[in-house]
Amino acid sequence: MEKELINKAIQNSIEVKKKIFQDNNISAAMERIVKEMIKAFREGKKVLFCGNGGSAADAQHLAAELSGKFYLDREPLPAEALHVNTSYLTATANDYSFNEVFARLVRGTGKEGDILVGISTSGNSANVIRAIEEAKKKGMLIVGFTGEGGGKMKEICDYLINIPTTDTPRIQEAHILVGHIICELVEKEIFGEVETV
Numbered sequence: 001m002e003k004e005l006i007n008k009a010i011q012n013s014i015e016v017k018k019k020i021f022q023d024n025n026i027s028a029a030m031e032r033i034v035k036e037m038i039k040a041f042r043e044g045k046k047v048l049f050c051g052n053g054g055s056a057a058d059a060q061h062l063a064a065e066l067s068g069k070f071y072l073d074r075e076p077l078p079a080e081a082l083h084v085n086t087s088y089l090t091a092t093a094n095d096y097s098f099n100e101v102f103a104r105l106v107r108g109t110g111k112e113g114d115i116l117v118g119i120s121t122s123g124n125s126a127n128v129i130r131a132i133e134e135a136k137k138k139g140m141l142i143v144g145f146t147g148e149g150g151g152k153m154k155e156i157c158d159y160l161i162n163i164p165t166t167d168t169p170r171i172q173e174a175h176i177l178v179g180h181i182i183c184e185l186v187e188k189e190i191f192g193e194v195e196t197v
Helices: 002-022 024-042 054-067 086-095 098-109 125-138 150-156 168-191
Strands: 047-050 079-081 115-119 141-146 159-162
Touching: 002 079, 024 047, 024 115, 024 125, 024 141, 024 159, 024 168, 047 054, 047 098, 047 125, 054 168, 079 141, 086 098, 098 125, 115 125, 125 141, 125 150, 141 150, 141 168, 150 159
Parallel strands: 047 079, 047 115, 115 141, 141 159
Antiparallel strands: none
16 A cells, blocks of 8 residues: 555656646746846845745755755855744744735845745745735845646746646645756856866
């Protein structure tokens, strides 16, 4: 029974990735996101990430790939996940609302030309949507990572990566795949062929 479940999960993950591979809209969106991030970093701008639960982990993971390193031993890029300060997060959730935890940081630190990457498997996370609303007021570019359909984020993002499934674990696995590809291409374009460590 366990072997059957293992094989089914792996097969489902493969099928989602095949759909992504065949979807020209997703690859075109990825290409545009890479170009926008390269432009932002070259102009001294930053990339902010936000999400909840597994998407918070993905936000932190992808921010670290940019601010730390991906393949290359190179200078850091200004990228941060908005949930990593737990004192701020709990104070703001307590004093205002959990829906405001990302929006207030965007309002405080976001600048015109920065990029916000909102991650929500449903596309309907209220605090991610509030962050997007604040980012738009700042003149930031909005990138959304969602699941099939895109939810409310579909209409408010400049670029949307909506993974073609409603299965949350498969969406999250695909978000990391897409995010890794974006980070790799951004790093390679900005820093070139630097010797890996």
